[in-house]
Amino acid sequence: MNSSTDLKKQSFDSKRIINLLINNALIIIMLILVVYVAVTNRNFLQPASLVNLLSLTAAYLPVALGIAGCIVLTGTDLSAGRAVGLTACVAASLLQAVDAPGKMWPNLKPLPIWLVLIISVLIGAAIGVFNGFWVAKFKLHPFIVTLATQLILYTVLLRYVQLGESRGQSISGLDNGYREFVAGSLVKLPIGKGIGIPNYVWYSILLAILMWFIWNKTVFGKNMFALGSNEEAARVSGINVGLTTVAVFALAGAMYGYTGFIEAARIASNTPNTGFNYELDAIAACVIGGVSFVGGIGKISGVIIGVLLLRLIFVALPMVGMDQQLQYAIKGGIILVACALDMRKYLVKR
Numbered sequence: 001m002n003s004s005t006d007l008k009k010q011s012f013d014s015k016r017i018i019n020l021l022i023n024n025a026l027i028i029i030m031l032i033l034v035v036y037v038a039v040t041n042r043n044f045l046q047p048a049s050l051v052n053l054l055s056l057t058a059a060y061l062p063v064a065l066g067i068a069g070c071i072v073l074t075g076t077d078l079s080a081g082r083a084v085g086l087t088a089c090v091a092a093s094l095l096q097a098v099d100a101p102g103k104m105w106p107n108l109k110p111l112p113i114w115l116v117l118i119i120s121v122l123i124g125a126a127i128g129v130f131n132g133f134w135v136a137k138f139k140l141h142p143f144i145v146t147l148a149t150q151l152i153l154y155t156v157l158l159r160y161v162q163l164g165e166s167r168g169q170s171i172s173g174l175d176n177g178y179r180e181f182v183a184g185s186l187v188k189l190p191i192g193k194g195i196g197i198p199n200y201v202w203y204s205i206l207l208a209i210l211m212w213f214i215w216n217k218t219v220f221g222k223n224m225f226a227l228g229s230n231e232e233a234a235r236v237s238g239i240n241v242g243l244t245t246v247a248v249f250a251l252a253g254a255m256y257g258y259t260g261f262i263e264a265a266r267i268a269s270n271t272p273n274t275g276f277n278y279e280l281d282a283i284a285a286c287v288i289g290g291v292s293f294v295g296g297i298g299k300i301s302g303v304i305i306g307v308l309l310l311r312l313i314f315v316a317l318p319m320v321g322m323d324q325q326l327q328y329a330i331k332g333g334i335i336l337v338a339c340a341l342d343m344r345k346y347l348v349k350r
Helices: 002-023 024-040 047-072 080-094 113-138 144-161 174-181 199-217 219-229 230-237 242-266 278-288 298-319 324-349
Strands: 186-187 195-197
Touching: 002 024, 002 324, 024 230, 024 278, 024 298, 024 324, 047 080, 047 195, 047 199, 047 219, 047 242, 047 278, 047 298, 080 113, 080 144, 080 242, 080 278, 113 144, 113 174, 113 242, 174 199, 174 242, 199 219, 199 242, 199 298, 219 230, 219 242, 230 242, 278 298, 298 324
Parallel strands: none
Antiparallel strands: 186 195
């Protein structure tokens, strides 16, 4: 009797281990690749390379934090990249230096940085409200709504950069105060001549803490997860489904607006292609980090890990001689595998 029980227990334990390995196969493979690159290329673990990795993670994190909420509601947001591009070009045009060549608005002095940040966030939030309205009011799938919004925003963006004196040229020559506020370094590592950590890294850390608080400590966060888990049950329990849906997309849009404000100064030369395909990176990072398309499942810590792992991969691949043109195929493969593993977890639970 005891031997039979022991065999069942061993079988159960081995099955759990196998399921654990399969469910986390993508993360395990990515970590093995990272270790391989670290062993074969010593530059990978150099302080400058690690700071670059940290900076890229911080730059892409806010978009992922925004889209994660949409995925928790069993949706997505394909308009994120174009929203980033639009707000980046608006922010850059309002904060060009007085003597910038080809200045978009020649008679406009740089506005206060805090004001442009608010304008960018409000534009992004308005885009999110637009998406959320169509999803909540007409019960349209977020994929369709945000695909339409993506096309509309790209048209608006193309028209915007044709205004003023820029005539479609890249918007550059930004105010030094703006550049310093975003990409300057208040903190430097005591290595060599001092490797600076860009200021926007600290802003992203604060933003992640804020989003963690919103998700885990507020009524809004609880309503979001309840709605993502079961819309009908959420409705019966008294949750305003429409308002919560709009609020989730508005918060996501605000994240895109913030990202556009940061990207404008980070890349310093803005065109209609700014932010292109950022939503792909964000969606991939969210799924890798355990935010489920089934709905109602996700953690801020998982989103951070997903963004970090994805950036690790795309920093590491060129170091082993892989063609960077393959990155889109790799992103697509990562999304497919991650979604397949996510669905497998859901089917096993059922």
